[in-house]
Amino acid sequence: MKQPRWLRKLHRAVEANWQHHGPCMHTHLHAQYDRERECWVVGVAPVFQEVYGGDEDGQKVWTGFLFDIADFLRWPGVHIEEYAVASYCNGCTPVPKLMMSGKFRGHPVMLHILLEPPPNTEPVEVLDTLTHQIREKEKVDGEDC
Numbered sequence: 204m205k206q207p208r209w210l211r212k213l214h215r216a217v218e219a220n221w222q223h224h225g226p227c228m229h230t231h232l233h234a235q236y237d238r239e240r241e242c243w244v245v246g247v248a249p250v251f252q253e254v255y256g257g258d259e260d261g262q263k264v265w266t267g268f269l270f271d272i273a274d275f276l277r278w279p280g281v282h283i284e285e286y287a288v289a290s291y292c293n294g295c296t297p298v299p300k301l302m303m304s305g306k307f308r309g310h311p312v313m314l315h316i317l318l319e320p321p322p323n324t325e326p327v328e329v330l331d332t333l334t335h336q337i338r339e340k341e342k343v344d345g346e347d348c
Contacts, residue, residue, distance in 0.1 A: 204236045210243065212280075213307045217247045217316070220275040226337050227252065227266035229327050231320065241311060248298070248317035253326035253340060256333040264330070265320050272301065280308040297322050 214232045221230060233246040254262045276283055283305035289296045301316040329338050 206234055207243075207310070209308050209310055210234050210245065213245060213312065213314070214247065216275065216278045216281065216307075217270075217314075220271040220278070221247075222269045222271070224267040224269070226330060227268075227328065228337055228339075231317075231324065231327070233321070237313070240313070242304075242313055243310065244313045244315070246300075246315040246317055246321075249320050250327040251320045251324055252328040252330050252337075255329050255331045259332075263326055270301070270316050282306045283314075 210232075214230075218230055227250070229250045231246075231248040231250045233248075234243055236242075237244050249265045249268055251263050251265050254260055254264060272286075275281060283303045285305070286301065286303040288299070288301050290299050291297070298321065299318040301318070303314045303316075304312070305314075306312060307314075326340050329340050331338060
C-alpha cells in the first residue's frame, strides 16, 4: 500500500520534537499499514552513522537524542489515546521504545519511537572527523536505508 502524504507530516512533527545530542541530520522512518488493526504502524528511530577519519575510522555509531513527548502531544492534529514504554526483550522487542496509539489528523496510527537504531540497519550518514562535517552516506545500488 502506498504511504499517504500525512505520514510525512507526522514524521516532521516527530522530528520537530527530536533533539539530537550531537551532530546528526536524520531520523529513520518506517511505516506500514496493518490491515488487522486498520491503522498505520509508524516507527521513528535514530540512524547509524559511519565515522570517517581519526581513531574511530569506519566504526558504526549513533547520536543520542531527547524526544519531547509533552510538546509532541500538543502538536496540531496529534491525539494520543494510549502510550507505554518497552524495554529490550529477547523475542519481542529488539530495541527499547516508546509506543503510542491514537490518531494523527484523524487517521488511526500506532507510533513507535525507538530509543536506538533498528538492528542490522546500515549507516545513513558519515561523520567526517577531518572536515567536521556530516554528509549523507552514498547508497550502493539496491541498498535502501
